[in-house]
Amino acid sequence: MKQKVIVIGAGIIGTSVAYYLSQKDVNVVLIDANDIAAGTSGACDKAIMLQSKKSGPNLQFAMKSAEMYKDLEEELEQDLEYENGGGMILINNEVELNVLRERVENQREAGLNVTIICGDEARKINPQLSPKIIAATWCEQDAEINPLKTSFAFAKAASNRSMTMHLNCRVLNLIEDNGRVIGVKTTNGDIYADNVVLCCGVWVNNLLKSLQLEVPIIPRKGVILVTEKIPKLLNCNILGGSYIVSKLQEASVEKNPFGIGLSMGQTKSGNLLIGGSREFASFDTSISSFVLTAVANKATEAFPCLKNTNLIRSFVGFRPFTPDNLPILGEVPTVRGLYIAAGHEGDGVALAPITGHIIAEVVTGQTVDMDLTPFHMNRFLQSFTY
Amino acid sequence: MLQVILQVCSMMKSDVVIVGAGPAGLVASIELASKGLQVVVVDEYYRSGGRLLGQLYKDRRKKQVWAGKIIANDLVEKAKSLGVKFLFETAVWKIENKTVFISNEKIKQIHTKTILLATGAIEKALPLPGWQKVGVVTAGAAQTFTNLHNVKIGKNVIFVGIDPLSISVAIEMKHAGVNVLGLFLPAPSMLNQKSNPKEVLESIASASGMATNPIYRFGGKLVHGLYTKLLLKFLKFNLLKINGIPIYIRKAVTEINGRAEVESVNVKNISIDGELIGDGKNLLVDTVCLSGGLLPLIDLSQLASCVIVDIPELGGFVPLHSPYLKTTVEGIYVAGNITGIEGAQVSMAQGKLAAWSILKEFKLVSEKDLLQAIKDVEQARSLSPITFLPNIHRGRQIMNEKWADYKNTIGESFDG
Amino acid sequence: MVKNVKQKEIRFNFNGKEIKGHEGQPIAAALFDNGIRAIRYCDVTGELRGIYCGIGHCFECRATVNGISGIRTCLTPIEENMNVASNLTGVQYDEE
Numbered sequence: 001m002k003q004k005v006i007v008i009g010a011g012i013i014g015t016s017v018a019y020y021l022s023q024k025d026v027n028v029v030l031i032d033a034n035d036i037a038a039g040t041s042g043a044c045d046k047a048i049m050l051q052s053k054k055s056g057p058n059l060q061f062a063m064k065s066a067e068m069y070k071d072l073e074e075e076l077e078q079d080l081e082y083e084n085g086g087g088m089i090l091i092n093n094e095v096e097l098n099v100l101r102e103r104v105e106n107q108r109e110a111g112l113n114v115t116i117i118c119g120d121e122a123r124k125i126n127p128q129l130s131p132k133i134i135a136a137t138w139c140e141q142d143a144e145i146n147p148l149k150t151s152f153a154f155a156k157a158a159s160n161r162s163m164t165m166h167l168n169c170r171v172l173n174l175i176e177d178n179g180r181v182i183g184v185k186t187t188n189g190d191i192y193a194d195n196v197v198l199c200c201g202v203w204v205n206n207l208l209k210s211l212q213l214e215v216p217i218i219p220r221k222g223v224i225l226v227t228e229k230i231p232k233l234l235n236c237n238i239l240g241g242s243y244i245v246s247k248l249q250e251a252s253v254e255k256n257p258f259g260i261g262l263s264m265g266q267t268k269s270g271n272l273l274i275g276g277s278r279e280f281a282s283f284d285t286s287i288s289s290f291v292l293t294a295v296a297n298k299a300t301e302a303f304p305c306l307k308n309t310n311l312i313r314s315f316v317g318f319r320p321f322t323p324d325n326l327p328i329l330g331e332v333p334t335v336r337g338l339y340i341a342a343g344h345e346g347d348g349v350a351l352a353p354i355t356g357h358i359i360a361e362v363v364t365g366q367t368v369d370m371d372l373t374p375f376h377m378n379r380f381l382q383s384f385t386y
Numbered sequence: 387m388l389q390v391i392l393q394v395c396s397m398m399k400s401d402v403v404i405v406g407a408g409p410a411g412l413v414a415s416i417e418l419a420s421k422g423l424q425v426v427v428v429d430e431y432y433r434s435g436g437r438l439l440g441q442l443y444k445d446r447r448k449k450q451v452w453a454g455k456i457i458a459n460d461l462v463e464k465a466k467s468l469g470v471k472f473l474f475e476t477a478v479w480k481i482e483n484k485t486v487f488i489s490n491e492k493i494k495q496i497h498t499k500t501i502l503l504a505t506g507a508i509e510k511a512l513p514l515p516g517w518q519k520v521g522v523v524t525a526g527a528a529q530t531f532t533n534l535h536n537v538k539i540g541k542n543v544i545f546v547g548i549d550p551l552s553i554s555v556a557i558e559m560k561h562a563g564v565n566v567l568g569l570f571l572p573a574p575s576m577l578n579q580k581s582n583p584k585e586v587l588e589s590i591a592s593a594s595g596m597a598t599n600p601i602y603r604f605g606g607k608l609v610h611g612l613y614t615k616l617l618l619k620f621l622k623f624n625l626l627k628i629n630g631i632p633i634y635i636r637k638a639v640t641e642i643n644g645r646a647e648v649e650s651v652n653v654k655n656i657s658i659d660g661e662l663i664g665d666g667k668n669l670l671v672d673t674v675c676l677s678g679g680l681l682p683l684i685d686l687s688q689l690a691s692c693v694i695v696d697i698p699e700l701g702g703f704v705p706l707h708s709p710y711l712k713t714t715v716e717g718i719y720v721a722g723n724i725t726g727i728e729g730a731q732v733s734m735a736q737g738k739l740a741a742w743s744i745l746k747e748f749k750l751v752s753e754k755d756l757l758q759a760i761k762d763v764e765q766a767r768s769l770s771p772i773t774f775l776p777n778i779h780r781g782r783q784i785m786n787e788k789w790a791d792y793k794n795t796i797g798e799s800f801d802g
Numbered sequence: 803m804v805k806n807v808k809q810k811e812i813r814f815n816f817n818g819k820e821i822k823g824h825e826g827q828p829i830a831a832a833l834f835d836n837g838i839r840a841i842r843y844c845d846v847t848g849e850l851r852g853i854y855c856g857i858g859h860c861f862e863c864r865a866t867v868n869g870i871s872g873i874r875t876c877l878t879p880i881e882e883n884m885n886v887a888s889n890l891t892g893v894q895y896d897e898e
Binding site: 286287288289292311 | 479480482485487689691
Binding site for chain 3: 430431432433475508509518519520521522523524526527528530531535537539646647
């Protein structure tokens with residue numbers, strides 16, 4: 001009999017895992033309490049940014065993932081709005097320059113083709129950039145993709161193979177038998193399988209609870225502002241240097257409680273997606289006028305021409321944060337048959353293909369040619385008491 | 387808007403900010419100002435009146451014409467004479483801690499003691515293939531352009547969606563000299579449920595009060611006892627006529643065609659259960675009015691962190707509120723279609739109730755006054771010449787129950 | 803319904819063409835009166851776009867008014883010498 005695998009969560013990670021599993025000789029069942037990309041993957045930006053990752057296992061994974069993205073449109077036979085336009089981190093002052101110089105050095109050693117360019121060179125790429133920007137990092141490998149389209153395309157391609165889908169179907173509990181997960185109890189009845197993969201990001205602990213397990217994945221609120229459609233303004237991904245500096249210096253939470261920074265991308269239809277903030281506020285979706293104003297300020301500082309651009313909406317996404325900024329990938333050590341692929345925080349879009357590929361290999365018992373130790377759930381076991 | 391956010395804020399103060407200058411907001415502004423409160427009314431449109439502006443029909447029960455534009459003008463004059471300030475062409479983009487953030491040339495913030503959200507409703511989308519073409523408008527837009535702006539929106543017009551709003555707009559449009567070829571159902575799809583002839587007839591039946599015309603009178607009978615027999619009789623016919631306008635309860639529009647602008651529609655027969663039958667025909671039209679029903683416009687209540695509940699009987703998601711129209715956020719009240727889809731008369735009575743509820747907070751009216759205002763809303767509801775939702779009474783009951791549950795849950799002496 | 807003949811005539815400009823309307827009319831209504839229903843092209847598909855909801859919610863009827871983009875013509879009353887422009891500039895539209 002064919003191996004049967006249940007994937008819980010139809011975000012970009014879950015649909016990717018389902019897709020790569022469906023490429024193998026496996027029966028896949030994808031379940032989501034709502035819809036495809038209805039959670040974090042439907043409330044994020046569109047960057048596949050490599051240089052936002054510090055050198056180490058995350059960057060290695062992201063680089064492999066970025067290679068996979070290059071052929072994905074062809075492979076899935078869908079337009080995913082993929083652009084390999086590069087990306088830059090804007091540098092506003094000497095402090096940021098020093099921090100980023102060291103970081104770029106490390107990233108180059110890790111094999112990423114990233115450099116520091118002067119302000120005028122940055123303005124050649126994005127002519128509307130403020131004259132106050134003194135320099136920028138530049139990485140040609142950075143790219144963009146529409147995460148909604150990608151999630152739907154993964155799901156469709158998987159459905160064309162062996163996958164069945166249960167949307168608007170809530171998983172109530174994992175069914176355990178003798179130390180092994182054998183299925184799930186859902187609002188549409190019980191479904192049995194050989195393996196279960198949890199791809200439900202910030203909601204993963206809801207399901208682990210019944211097994212007296214917990215992982216340190218915490219929702220981190222991120223705000224994104226959407227402008228009206230405007231003529232092409234951005235020729236690449238944009239990050240603000242302060243975003244990286246605040247990401248590196250976690251201790252700055254007191255100074256910048258909302259984690260205000262800048263990330264910008266322009267959609268194919270012309271809207272700008274302007275992030276953002278990083279805030280621990282449980283599942284509160286409210287957006288304060290302070291955050292709106294602060295993010296808008298950052299954007300107009302970088303691109304003064306935006307002063308007359310209308311904002312049409314703002315939204316909140318919950319990024320699955322982990323204390324060491326690495327996702328949790330692989331089997332759950334204490335329960336056989338159960339796997340986790342969650343906790344990507346802001347890297348879910350960038351890491352989706354590689355995550356799907358690796359989890360599919362692991363679940364089907366194949367050898368993986370990458371070291372998964374840094375991502376293993378074990379790393380949190382000592383520090384957590386159940 | 388980026389600029390609006392960034393500019394140095396010029397601030398204004400008031401006792402009450404009312405968002406929406408429609409029937410609910412206008413009536414509330416008069417009640418509040420006449421008791422001496424400082425009232426600011428904010429509206430995105432360039433003039434006040436809201437949906438009143440487009441309304442023009444005969445009220446059979448009162449044997450008089452309901453001319454919304456004139457009623458609106460009278461209310462505005464009265465409000466202005468009482469010192470109510472109006473900010474037009476002004477959108478509210480955030481409500482936070484009794485501060486209302488607005489997109490106005492001069493004023494950026496209003497600091498206020500209370501806020502009344504009277505934002506009304508929007509029309510539901512009816513996404514048929516071709517609905518994005520020039521010449522496809524909503525029934526509400528058709529009403530505004532016909533009755534308020536005196537513009538003929540087309541020469542040969544059809545409506546897709548058969549409901550109290552589309553029927554009344556079609557009649558108004560015919561009076562204005564437009565050739566209305568008929569009302570059709572939308573093709574059944576995942577997104578719209580109103581393609582089932584049986585259900586459509588039931589919904590028309592619920593609009594019985596408006597009864598300026600035969601279908602509403604029949605409708606009334608449908609509701610009051612003779613239901614099944616008459617319903618079946620209706621469904622045998624493919625065609626009904628109201629004031630000379632054909633109503634095709636057994637035909638659905640499946641597609642809107644045209645190279646640049648609307649040129650024709652595809653029409654197919656539809657079974658009693660809402661299944662498309664046969665090959666269909668092409669009908670030449672230049673304008674299509676879509677009527678998908680109304681949705682309470684709740685965005686601002688969400689931005690203000692009000693608790694939202696889903697009550698289909700009221701038209702969908704609405705802010706949870708007390709019988710006195712208080713929301714779950716202290717100092718924020720609601721009135722009109724944001725609380726559920728009903729006619730202008732009910733909105734006006736709710737405007738008064740919300741105003742009195744606020745006046746009570748300022749200790750300017752008594753508990754007894756408030757109870758009278760509640761009775762007035764109920765009376766307006768029972769006398770309303772138009773009913774959009776068949777189970778509106780049940781919807782209001784559910785809201786009261788949910789409010790009671792909420793009060794119990796938070797365990798406070800919430801006097802709302 | 804009687805046309806309000808007392809209202810003042812107002813002239814404004816739409817994509818380089820002089821349009822006559824009445825005081826108190828929104829731009830979209832004045833254009834409608836002059837047989838113009840198409841207000842702009844969709845940037846993505848190149849199809850024509852015009853009035854849809856008429857109450858400012860859908861933004862389909864937006865144009866650049868006196869240099870400010872994204873203005874909803876259904877909400878904005880006409881003013882003398884107002885300049886209304888869209889990406890239809892230089893394109894022939896059918897007049898009825």
